[in-house]
Every structure is written in C-alpha cells, then in structure tokens.
Amino acid sequence: MSRILFADSEPHIRRLCREELQDEGYEVQVAGKGREVIRLVDTFKPDVVILEVLLPDMSGLETGLMVKGTRRETRIIYYSSCRPPRDLSTWGADEFVAKSPDLDPLKAVVRRVLSRAA
Secondary structure (H helix, E strand, O other): OOEEEEEOOOHHHHHHHHHHHHHOOOEEEEEOOHHHHHHHHHHHOOOEEEEOOOOOOOOHHHHHHHHHHHOOOOEEEEEEOOOOOOOHHHHOOOEEEEOOOOOHHHHHHHHHHHHHHO
8 A cells, every 4th residue: 555645734635635545545644744744754654745835844845855865765746836846856846736626636646656656
C-alpha cells in the first residue's frame, strides 16, 4: 500500500483529503505545519508528500526542499492556489495541482506520480 503525507493549514481540507485518499486505497497521514511534515517524513516514510505552499510555520516550498534533501525518493506534489513556476524542479516538485473543491485532478496526479515511481 502506498503511503501519502498530506499537509495543509486548514483542518477541514486535511480531513476531506485524508478521507478521499484513503478511499482510493492509500495509507494517509496529515500535517498542518511544515515542521510536522519533516517529523512525519522520518517516521511514516511516505511515498508521496502533498504540500500546500502556504503553511503557517515554514513555507511548503522550504518544507518540500527539506524533504527532498533527506528522502530523495519521496515524490513531492504541491497542491495550492499559488501560481507554480515554469520549472517545478526549482520547487523540488514532481507535480503541481491547482487547489480546487474537486479532488479528482489531485487523485489523478497521485496515481500518475506513483505509477512513475513503481
């Protein structure tokens, strides 16, 4: 079973995404802050980390780059209303998904990222 760590500052978004991703058959942990993501990456060892860019204690960008620095094999997906750069690698990202009430695009990107990693 693939492991996903989902980080967003809003509790209702964390809850909704956790439920939706669990329904897809993934093992899911959630975090509300960047430092929590860093701690969970070491213990949970996710295959994919989905990050909001605007986390309260440190930016999702800084968090993603730290994750890549310690677990290169972990895939990073940014899920945000912020505009992505042209070159996602500058963010340490594998993919970017625009935040939306419709979670189907996010789930599709997760499947694609995991299929490339296999």
